[in-house]
Amino acid sequence: MYGKEVPKKILNNSCFLSIFLNILTICFGISYFIISIQSILLDIFGVILVLSWLMNILILYLDDKYLNKNNEIGNSLNHIMYYYIFFFIIGILLIMLSIFISNFLLIGDFSLILAVILDIDLFIGFIGIGIFGIYLAIKTLSLIDRRGVFSFE
Amino acid sequence: MGIIFTISMLYPLTMIAVILAVGVAQVSGFLLFLYLLVTLLFLKLTPKTKPKKLKRTEEGSPEQLPIKRNIIRNVVAVIGLGLVIVNALPLICTPYAIIDAETEFAEVYGDNWRDNIPNDVESYFLPTQFNLFNYFFGFPQPDCNIDRDIQYLKIDDDTYFNFDAYYPKATNRPLPGNNSIIIKIHGGAWVSGDKSEEDTLWINKYLAAQGYIVFDIQYGLLNVPSLFDALPTPEHVKGNFTLHDMVYHIGYFTKQIEAQLADRYNANMDSVFIMGGSAGGHLTAVVGLGYNDPYFAGNFSTALTIKGIIPMYPANDAEHVASGDRDGLIPGTPETNPLAYEKFTPSKLVDANDPPALFFQGLNDWMVPPSNSRAIELAMEMVDVDAIMLEFPFASHANDYITSNNFAQVWLYYLERFLYIEQLF
Numbered sequence: 001m002y003g004k005e006v007p008k009k010i011l012n013n014s015c016f017l018s019i020f021l022n023i024l025t026i027c028f029g030i031s032y033f034i035i036s037i038q039s040i041l042l043d044i045f046g047v048i049l050v051l052s053w054l055m056n057i058l059i060l061y062l063d064d065k066y067l068n069k070n071n072e073i074g075n076s077l078n079h080i081m082y083y084y085i086f087f088f089i090i091g092i093l094l095i096m097l098s099i100f101i102s103n104f105l106l107i108g109d110f111s112l113i114l115a116v117i118l119d120i121d122l123f124i125g126f127i128g129i130g131i132f133g134i135y136l137a138i139k140t141l142s143l144i145d146r147r148g149v150f151s152f153e
Numbered sequence: 154m155g156i157i158f159t160i161s162m163l164y165p166l167t168m169i170a171v172i173l174a175v176g177v178a179q180v181s182g183f184l185l186f187l188y189l190l191v192t193l194l195f196l197k198l199t200p201k202t203k204p205k206k207l208k209r210t211e212e213g214s215p216e217q218l219p220i221k222r223n224i225i226r227n228v229v230a231v232i233g234l235g236l237v238i239v240n241a242l243p244l245i246c247t248p249y250a251i252i253d254a255e256t257e258f259a260e261v262y263g264d265n266w267r268d269n270i271p272n273d274v275e276s277y278f279l280p281t282q283f284n285l286f287n288y289f290f291g292f293p294q295p296d297c298n299i300d301r302d303i304q305y306l307k308i309d310d311d312t313y314f315n316f317d318a319y320y321p322k323a324t325n326r327p328l329p330g331n332n333s334i335i336i337k338i339h340g341g342a343w344v345s346g347d348k349s350e351e352d353t354l355w356i357n358k359y360l361a362a363q364g365y366i367v368f369d370i371q372y373g374l375l376n377v378p379s380l381f382d383a384l385p386t387p388e389h390v391k392g393n394f395t396l397h398d399m400v401y402h403i404g405y406f407t408k409q410i411e412a413q414l415a416d417r418y419n420a421n422m423d424s425v426f427i428m429g430g431s432a433g434g435h436l437t438a439v440v441g442l443g444y445n446d447p448y449f450a451g452n453f454s455t456a457l458t459i460k461g462i463i464p465m466y467p468a469n470d471a472e473h474v475a476s477g478d479r480d481g482l483i484p485g486t487p488e489t490n491p492l493a494y495e496k497f498t499p500s501k502l503v504d505a506n507d508p509p510a511l512f513f514q515g516l517n518d519w520m521v522p523p524s525n526s527r528a529i530e531l532a533m534e535m536v537d538v539d540a541i542m543l544e545f546p547f548a549s550h551a552n553d554y555i556t557s558n559n560f561a562q563v564w565l566y567y568l569e570r571f572l573y574i575e576q577l578f
Binding site for chain 2: 050064092100115
């Protein structure tokens, strides 16, 4: 009994932490897109960003470890996890691509359009990872006490 | 693929791996998340256990053997985590690069070197040496004026050289650059490449926004087939050009600055910096250190005052530079033309009147090993000329290409301060 409570608590707390970090990350990110100034605050923001990504991955791992995939609802959550992993990978690749190409941008008519497209890519990649992470955490929290979905219930 | 990339980053064993290493170390922070996700995916797709095959007992009835753990899952997990840890190393080593840079700056400018920079000037610079946010999201595009493809020298109808000029937008506020001039010399193994390529674009704009007049120039390239042919190279710069010709072209440009460009761009000829990477780093060192050398007399404008040189991962040994397919870079051989080989080896060109230097060097640079830049640094220190070496663990060749990576951020922080401080001397 005690052995099953610990992983449940860990997953529960991780989900709350993930939601908090992802919301912070999204808010910071939107602020930066609106007001792009270099500040020491970006150091803190960068750490929060990395922590939020690591927390999202931790939730994916814990869900996979304790999820009962034979359960109908558990199987549905399992599919969401697959979608999130693929989206996460694509999001990171989009961000990488945006940064890579933006090093070659010139200021000019066509380049301004390209800059906007790259900013959108960056935004989608970054915001998408955060929003999907929040969704997964909320979904996990809503099912964590449901009998049969997780192996610790 | 992750294993190949990671091995390339650490020990590039073939030329392809060397080229891969140029890119991989710069994005290792992204790759570690990708490897983590892919490892997770593999673990999800791999069953946790697999039953052994049924075995028949002596009586003929099947015996159920215990289910065993799937070893493949463990192997995948170990490899995945290993890749993550190795790819985290460049980021983890960033503090060491910063400490090293601080030590170098303190040795040259004193412990309180930051006192030389007023607060209003600091407001234009990066506030910290490195931050994770800029690593993952890049820097905003700086704002400046750009004039492109201005011809400065014509050899004939098929052979001519252009430059791009990056300069600040009009402002009432004094800018840190004070209209100092930066002459950018691109790399490409003396056989390929072009002005305003790769990260030079962003750096040029960044420095121009700070008040520098950046001239990114073309010069003659030796027309031989090369591994670097993949780099965009305009046809009109290719020819049978030697290193002497390249120095002449760059020197001719300095005369154009004196004759017309300084007036046109309101550029300060009393504060000139020369900057370049790889082959451009070699030429930066040759031009900067040989500016007053009698061997190069007549090549350069006497109206310019060189305040500093910034050779990035520069080649040094002329015998190696002009070897193989590139033996046409220097006429003759080291035995028949020893003076030329000596003068195109920057470490042998150094004298006490040379300007100070700021070096960028990746410690994992297998293309132009650190021994090259260290030789130049040592030669400068021997004659009491300031030489600041910024070395980056796990950085390969040209690892400043993505300006927001962990190497380039630290580099940029110290570059802008070096440029400002040296203007004052």
